[in-house]
Amino acid sequence: DAEITQSPRHKITETGRQVTLACHQTWNHNNMFWYRQDLGHGLRLIHYSYGVHDTNKGEVSDGYSVSRSNTEDLPLTLESAASSQTSVYFCASSDGGTAYGYTFGSGTRLTVV
Amino acid sequence: AQTVTQSQPEMSVQEAETVTLSCTYDTSENNYYLFWYKQPPSRQMILVIRQEAYKQQNATENRFSVNFQKAAKSFSLKISDSQLGDTAMYFCAFQGNNAGNMLTFGGGTRLMVKP
Numbered sequence: 001d002a003e004i005t006q007s008p009r010h011k012i013t014e015t016g017r018q019v020t021l022a023c024h025q026t027w028n029h030n031n032m033f034w035y036r037q038d039l040g041h042g043l044r045l046i047h048y049s050y051g052v053h054d055t056n057k058g059e060v061s062d063g064y065s066v067s068r069s070n071t072e073d074l075p076l077t078l079e080s081a082a083s084s085q086t087s088v089y090f091c092a093s094s095d096g097g098t099a100y101g102y103t104f105g106s107g108t109r110l111t112v113v
Numbered sequence: 114a115q116t117v118t119q120s121q122p123e124m125s126v127q128e129a130e131t132v133t134l135s136c137t138y139d140t141s142e143n144n145y146y147l148f149w150y151k152q153p154p155s156r157q158m159i160l161v162i163r164q165e166a167y168k169q170q171n172a173t174e175n176r177f178s179v180n181f182q183k184a185a186k187s188f189s190l191k192i193s194d195s196q197l198g199d200t201a202m203y204f205c206a207f208q209g210n211n212a213g214n215m216l217t218f219g220g221g222t223r224l225m226v227k228p
Contacts, residue, residue, distance in 0.1 A: 024146075033216075040122070041220055042221050044218075045217075092216075101163065101206065
């Protein structure tokens with residue numbers, strides 16, 4: 001069965017370190033998204049991609065970057081982790097042609113100490 | 114830009130009773146889609162129900178139904194015969210046809226079903 005997987009599920013890192021969160025989908029979806037979830041804010045869009053080599057900034061992109069070298073993967077990199085980036089991160093994908101929302105990964109809880 | 118507002122940060126309901134979660138949104142688009150997602154403690158995002166704006170009939174999925182008021186830009190979720198497994202965070206989300214089909218989420222409502 002097709003799926004979307006995120007790794008790791010939990011991570012603790014130190015301030016200033018570079019961190020990469022992985023997202024891999026086997027739906028063959030063109031569209032992929034990264035969100036962060038914080039209490040009271042719901043899910044906010046960080047970056048998104050509509051296809052290979054395409055990346056775009058979302059609402060809260062400062063301090064984050066993504067790259068899309070193939071259809072399946074959209075890794076999220078925190079260039080220099082800050083305590084304000086402690087959050088739960090969700091990856092999602094969609095085929096873009098229908099309006100059935102997104103398929104979500106199970107999230108990564110990142111703690112920056 | 115679209116905004117989605119959930120005015121109830123927390124709610125509780127007794128098992129077997131009915132509860133309604135509120136959601137309002139702001140958009141200039143005429144055709145769009147609205148969703149309710151459930152997030153249980155497992156953290157998984159589960160699609161509960163969806164509504165297409167051009168359909169006047171309110172969507173229903175078993176015990177879950179919506180009250181969609183397009184003119185008022187309101188999209189509430191009604192859970193009937195609440196069960197302990199309904200305890201979760203619930204997010205309302207908007208997806209327009211413009212701006213790349215991105216989902217915009219509300220801040221969420223934490224629902225607790227009490228035995």
